[in-house]
Amino acid sequence: MVLPWFLCIVLLLIVAALVIKIWLLKRSMKEICRELMEHFAEDTNVLLSTSTRDVHVRQLTAELNQQLRLLREQRQKYLTGDRELKMAVTNISHDLRTPLTAIFGYLELLEQEEKSPAVADYLSVIENRAEVLKQLTEEFFYYSVASTPEKQAVKEKVVLNQLLEESLAGAYAELMVHNITPVVQMPEQKVVRWLNPSAVSRVFANLIANAVKYSDGDLEITLTEAGEITFTNTASQLDDVQAGKLFDRFYTVETATKSTGLGLTITRALVEQLGGSITMSYEDKQLSIRVKLPE
Numbered sequence: 001m002v003l004p005w006f007l008c009i010v011l012l013l014i015v016a017a018l019v020i021k022i023w024l025l026k027r028s029m030k031e032i033c034r035e036l037m038e039h040f041a042e043d044t045n046v047l048l049s050t051s052t053r054d055v056h057v058r059q060l061t062a063e064l065n066q067q068l069r070l071l072r073e074q075r076q077k078y079l080t081g082d083r084e085l086k087m088a089v090t091n092i093s094h095d096l097r098t099p100l101t102a103i104f105g106y107l108e109l110l111e112q113e114e115k116s117p118a119v120a121d122y123l124s125v126i127e128n129r130a131e132v133l134k135q136l137t138e139e140f141f142y143y144s145v146a147s148t149p150e151k152q153a154v155k156e157k158v159v160l161n162q163l164l165e166e167s168l169a170g171a172y173a174e175l176m177v178h179n180i181t182p183v184v185q186m187p188e189q190k191v192v193r194w195l196n197p198s199a200v201s202r203v204f205a206n207l208i209a210n211a212v213k214y215s216d217g218d219l220e221i222t223l224t225e226a227g228e229i230t231f232t233n234t235a236s237q238l239d240d241v242q243a244g245k246l247f248d249r250f251y252t253v254e255t256a257t258k259s260t261g262l263g264l265t266i267t268r269a270l271v272e273q274l275g276g277s278i279t280m281s282y283e284d285k286q287l288s289i290r291v292k293l294p295e
Helices: 005-042 055-111 117-146 160-170 172-177 197-214 240-244 263-273
Strands: 156-159 183-185 192-195 220-223 228-234 277-283 286-292
Touching: 005 055, 055 117, 156 160, 156 197, 160 172, 160 197, 160 220, 172 197, 192 197, 197 228, 197 263, 197 286, 240 277, 263 277
Parallel strands: 183 220
Antiparallel strands: 156 192, 220 228, 228 286, 277 286
């Protein structure tokens, strides 16, 4: 049976209308997806919009905008709380420094007094615990600083060779106590970068301190012309699981004395804010931490 010509025309019009409607819906979905990507990429306050008059698409857009408002409010609360927490940590760290300085001062005075062996042992324990508290206070302070990107905005011309040498000189006494004689390889020419010098020095100091904590007595440091620094040492007391957690906040290995668990966390935050990268590998009891600083 052949359909009448006018019925064919009606069917064609219906199909054409459906095709156009589907095309319009697809265009509206693409618009919403694009605006969502822009919203998350640029952190804008602009809400989503749609050019279609379809009631379902408009309802979807309204629901998404409602969720975006809630997400923005929650993010603002998080940022406010995060800033307040960092400020509190910084203030507490500063407030603890004064009594700690007094404690160390009186401990030095007590060292000059006559005392029994038992009292000497007690004082040694007090000094050891006070030193741990001092280090923890310093780590909290630097962690709050490292977590604030604007702190690393100031850049100067730095010579990585020189900063590395200065960091090793500053850690000389601690290295000697642990019988570690570092083997250092660096190019003769200066490796120059435009970075925050205090942040780079802190990175080097933390990586040297990490080697002191976990090294079996060796340490090899390599600096390349490309600005890549590698710290390698034997760490037989670690296993694969422990090594994989070294960058976690507050994670410490029992064999690491006077460890706060913040050193490598601070190091990673500083390196990333400097625009560099930091990676760690652990194979055949060899712990290697590699830092690549930007040009």
